Amino acid sequence: MTERIEVDLAVAGGGACGVMTALRASENPDVVVAVFEKSTREGCNADVSSGSLAAGGTRLQREAGIEDSPQRHCDDIIGNSGDESLRDLVMALCEVAPRYVDWIGDVLGYPLEVGTDMPRKGMSVPRLHADPQRRGGGPLMSFLRAELARRDNVAFVDEAPVRRLLVEPDPDQPGQQRVVGFEAEQNGTLIEVRAGTTVVATDGFANNPELMARFASSLGTPFYGGVSTSTGDSIAWLEPLGAQWTHMEACLRHGQVTLGHGTRVNPALPWAGAVLVNSEGERFVDEQAHGYSGLAGRIQAQPGERALMVWDEQAMEETMTSEMMRESLTAGAISRAEDVADLARRTGIAQETLERSLQPIEGRRAQRGRLHHTWLTHGVLTTQGGALVDTQWRLVRADGSTVSGLRVGGGSAVGTAGPRSEGYSSGSGLMAAMGAGWIMGEQVAKGA
Numbered sequence: 001m002t003e004r005i006e007v008d009l010a011v012a013g014g015g016a017c018g019v020m021t022a023l024r025a026s027e028n029p030d031v032v033v034a035v036f037e038k039s040t041r042e043g044c045n046a047d048v049s050s051g052s053l054a055a056g057g058t059r060l061q062r063e064a065g066i067e068d069s070p071q072r073h074c075d076d077i078i079g080n081s082g083d084e085s086l087r088d089l090v091m092a093l094c095e096v097a098p099r100y101v102d103w104i105g106d107v108l109g110y111p112l113e114v115g116t117d118m119p120r121k122g123m124s125v126p127r128l129h130a131d132p133q134r135r136g137g138g139p140l141m142s143f144l145r146a147e148l149a150r151r152d153n154v155a156f157v158d159e160a161p162v163r164r165l166l167v168e169p170d171p172d173q174p175g176q177q178r179v180v181g182f183e184a185e186q187n188g189t190l191i192e193v194r195a196g197t198t199v200v201a202t203d204g205f206a207n208n209p210e211l212m213a214r215f216a217s218s219l220g221t222p223f224y225g226g227v228s229t230s231t232g233d234s235i236a237w238l239e240p241l242g243a244q245w246t247h248m249e250a251c252l253r254h255g256q257v258t259l260g261h262g263t264r265v266n267p268a269l270p271w272a273g274a275v276l277v278n279s280e281g282e283r284f285v286d287e288q289a290h291g292y293s294g295l296a297g298r299i300q301a302q303p304g305e306r307a308l309m310v311w312d313e314q315a316m317e318e319t320m321t322s323e324m325m326r327e328s329l330t331a332g333a334i335s336r337a338e339d340v341a342d343l344a345r346r347t348g349i350a351q352e353t354l355e356r357s358l359q360p361i362e363g364r365r366a367q368r369g370r371l372h373h374t375w376l377t378h379g380v381l382t383t384q385g386g387a388l389v390d391t392q393w394r395l396v397r398a399d400g401s402t403v404s405g406l407r408v409g410g411g412s413a414v415g416t417a418g419p420r421s422e423g424y425s426s427g428s429g430l431m432a433a434m435g436a437g438w439i440m441g442e443q444v445a446k447g448a
C-alpha cells in the first residue's frame with residue numbers, strides 16, 4: 001500500500017540541518033513542511049554532539065568585548081583547511097552563523113554564552129557558543145524539535161526512513177532529471193511525498209563500513225563515536241543525479257577519545273597544560289599544534305594507536321566545565337597519580353622517560369602536584385566529505401548545472417574541512433548543518 005501526500009518542502013532527516021531548514025521555512029505560515037526522520041530513538045549526531053556553535057559576530061561576543069566577524073571566522077577556517085576552492089561556501093555559512101545563533105538565543109530563548117574557556121587550534125578569538133552548563137547537543141536539539149512541534153504548518157514524521165528520491169525528466173534541462181519528492185517508509189507502509197523543494201539532510205557515512213572503505217580507507221579502523229543512523233543513505237540517491245563527491249577522505253576525527261571507554265576529554269586540555277606521551281613515554285607532538293581532528297592522525301601513528309595524556313590539578317580545574325570531562329570521570333576513564341613515580345607504576349612507563357617528557361616545552365608551564373591521566377586513542381565522529389553544492393546548497397553536476405527541485409545540506413554535502421581531516425575547525429559540523437538549513441529554509445520561505 002502506498003500513501004500519497006503533497007507539501008511545499010519535504011525534508012529527509014530531522015537532525016541539525018533538517019530541523020533548522022524546517023524551522024526557517026515554516027516561519028512563512030503559508031509554507032507546508034514535512035520532515036521524515038529515520039529514528040529519533042537512534043538519534044542524530046547533533047544529539048550526541050557537544051552542541052558547540054561556532055559563529056563570528058554575535059551579540060554575545062559583542063557584549064563580552066570580543067571583536068569578531070564572519071570574514072575573520074571564514075579566514076580562520078580556510079587557514080586551518082588550506083582549501084581556497086570552497087571559500088564562497090564557507091563564507092556563506094559564516095555570514096549566517098551569527099544570525100541563527102542570535103536567533104536561537106534571543107528569539108527562541110535557548111540559554112547560550114560564548115565559551116571563553118574553549119580555546120581551539122586556529123580559532124583566533126573565542127567564538128564557540130554553548131549553554132552555560134555545557135549539557136551538549138541533546139538539550140539543544142530537543143528544544144529546537146519542540147519549537148518545530150508548535151508550528152501548525154510542519155509535520156515531523158518519526159521512525160520513517162526515506163528510501164529513495166522521486167525523479168522525473170526535467171522539462172527545463174533536456175536530458176537531465178529533476179527531483180519531485182521522495183518515498184519514505186513507516187511501519188511497512190510506503191509514503192510518497194511530493195514537494196516543490198526536496199532537502200536531503202541525512203548526514204554522512206561514517207557508520208557505513210563499505211563506504212568508509214571506499215572513500216576514507218586511510219583512517220584504518222578507528223573507534224566510531226557517532227550515531228548508528230549515519231549510514232550514508234544519500235550516496236546512492238545522489239550518485240545517479242551526477243553528484244560530484246568532494247573531499248571524501250576528510251572526517252571530523254578525534255584524538256582525545258578515551259581508550260576502552262569511548263568518552264572524550266575536553267579539547268581545551270592542551271591549552272591548560274596537558275602533555276601527551278606515547279606508550280614508550282616519548283612526547284611525540286606539540287599538543288597545541290593540532291586540533292583534536294588533526295591529533296587523531298598523530299595518535300594513529302603511535303605504537304598501539306594510543307597515547308597517554310597527563311595533566312595536573314590546575315588543568316583539571318580549568319577544564320572540568322565540559323560535559324566530556326564529567327562523562328569521562330563517570331565512566332572511570334580518568335585516573336590520578338600522586339606523582340611521577342606513581343604515574344610510572346600505574347602506566348608501566350619508565351619513570352626517567354616520563355620525567356624527561358613531562359618537562360615543559362618553551363612557553364608552557366610545568367605540571368605540579370598530583371597527575372590526572374588517561375589513555376587516548378583516535379576516533380571518527382562524522383564524515384566531512386560529500387556532494388558538491390553551490391552557495392544555495394543545490395547539487396552541482398560536473399558540467400556546472402544544478403539539479404532542479406533538490407537541495408543537499410549538512411553532512412550529506414561537502415563540509416568545511418578541506419581535503420584532509422586535519423583541516424577541520426571546531427564547531428564547523430553544526431555550522432555546516434544549521435547554516436545550510438538556515439539558507440535553504442529562508443529560500444523556501446521566500447518562494448525562491
Ligand SMILES: Cc1cc2nc3c(=O)[nH]c(=O)nc-3n(C[C@H](O)[C@H](O)[C@H](O)COP(=O)(O)OP(=O)(O)OC[C@H]3O[C@@H](n4cnc5c(N)ncnc54)[C@H](O)[C@@H]3O)c2cc1C
Binds near residue numbers: 014037412
Ligand atoms: C560526538 C560528536 C560531537 C560533536 N560535537 C560537535 C560540536 O560541538 N560542534 C559542532 O559544530 N559539531 C559537532 N559534531 C558534528 C555535528 O554533530 C554534525 O556535523 C552535525 O550534526 C551534522 O548535521 P546533520 O543535520 O547533517 O546530521 P545529523 O545531525 O546527524 O542529522 C541527520 C539526521 O538524518 C537522519 N537520517 C539518516 N538517514 C535517513 C534516512 N534514510 N531517512 C530519514 N532520515 C535519515 C538521522 O537519523 C538523523 O536524525 C559532533 C559530532 C559528534 C558525533
